[in-house]
Amino acid sequence: MLTINGGLPDDVKLHVFHGKVGWIQIDVGRFTEHRQSIFSVDGQKIKQSNPKFPGIEELNHLHQRFNAEYIAEIVSTAEKICDEVDYIRLDLFDIDGELFFGEFTAYHNAAHPQSDELEALGGRLWNTEY
Template sequence: MPSISYKIFSTVLARTPLKFNIFVLYFRRFKELPNLKMPTTFNEKIQYRKIHDRNPLLTIMADKLASKIYVQEKTDSVYIPRVLWEGISLESLYHEKLPSNFVIKANHGSQTNLFIKDNQLPPLHELEKLRQKWFSHDQARVLGEWAYANIPRKIFIEEFMEFEGSVPDDYKFFVFHGKVKLVQFDVGRFTNHQRSILDPEWNEYDLEYSYPKVTPLPPKPFFLDEMILAAEKIAEDIDFARVDLYWFDQKVTFGEITLYPGAGFEKFPDIFYDELFGSFW
C-alpha cells in the first residue's frame, strides 16, 4: 500500500513536465540522471521511449481489451482468455449470468485485478469504490507511460483460468526488432517469488533481476519454441515489446503486452546487464 507521502509526491510530480518528471523519478531510484541524448542502458531507453515514441500501436498494445483483438488478428496459435462482459457502469453487472469464478479487470493499467470465487461478488458500493480508485490511476501522468494516455477506460470480466489451485508460471519474452533475445521466467509470484533470466535456448544468465533466481531451474519446456514463435509474431511490428505468455490447458495462452517493463526503474545488480538488455534495442 503506497504511503501518504508517496501519494502526495506522485500527485505533485504528475503535474510537472514529462522530462522533469522522468529525471526526478530516475534520480530518486538510481541516484544519477539518465542519458536521454544517447541512451545505452535498457532503463534509459525505456525513458527515451516515454518521451519520444508516439506510435499509435503502443496504445493498442497497452489496452488490455484492444490487445486481445490485436493478438487474435496476428496469430491463431495463441489462446486468448475470453471476455465475458465489458462496460463502464457496474450496475448492469449484477444482472449478468456469470460463472462461479471470474476476474474483474480494468483495461488501462497494471495491478487492476479482482478475483471472484464462488459467486462472492462484493456489494455494488464497494465495487464502485474500487472502480473509482482504478479509474483515478493515471500511469501516463504519474510514470510518463504515454501508451496509456488515450485508452478509453473500461471495466471488463475475464474468464478465470483454473490452475488446480496454484499460480501459473509466467514466461515473459523480450522481443527486440521482431526477435526474442531474452526470456524472463517467474514462479511463485504470490508466495515465494523467484525469477530467472535466460536466452532463447534456456541458458540462464547469472543475474538476480529484482528476485532470487529460480532454484532449481527446470529443464527447457517442450513448448518454449512455440511460445517464442508466437511472441515474435505478436511483436513483429514494433522495435521492442515484452510479450507475457503462459501454458494453460496444453495451449500457449496470452497474458499481456508490456511496453515499459518496471517503468524503466528496475535495478540491475550490475550496469553490465542494464547495458546488455539495452544493446538489443
C-alpha cells in the first residue's frame, strides 16, 4: 500500500491494555529515516529520555496530525476489538488521511526493552493479577 505520492504510509500503533488504549505511537520514515513519537490518549506527547528512535520533532501534540473526533473513533474501535486480551498492539497504516488495518501483535518491538518511560508506563497499565 502506497500513499498518493507513491511513498510508504506512516504507522499508527495503539497499545491496548485490558481493553483500554494506554498510548498511541506514530512512526514515520520506517525504511528511510525512522522517527517515532508516543502520545497519551488525550494527545499529549510522552517525553522519553532514551528512545529507541529519534522523535518526530515537528509533531508536539497528536491533534496536529488527527482531529479529536478521529482520535476518539480509532481509540473506541481499538478498545472494542481488543477488549478481551491483557495486552495487544493494533497497527494501522495512515494512507492519505485514511487508516487501514496493519496487524495485531502481542510482542511490541519483538519484546525488546523500550525507553525507561514506556517500560514504567506499560508496567503500570499491564495488570497481570487475575
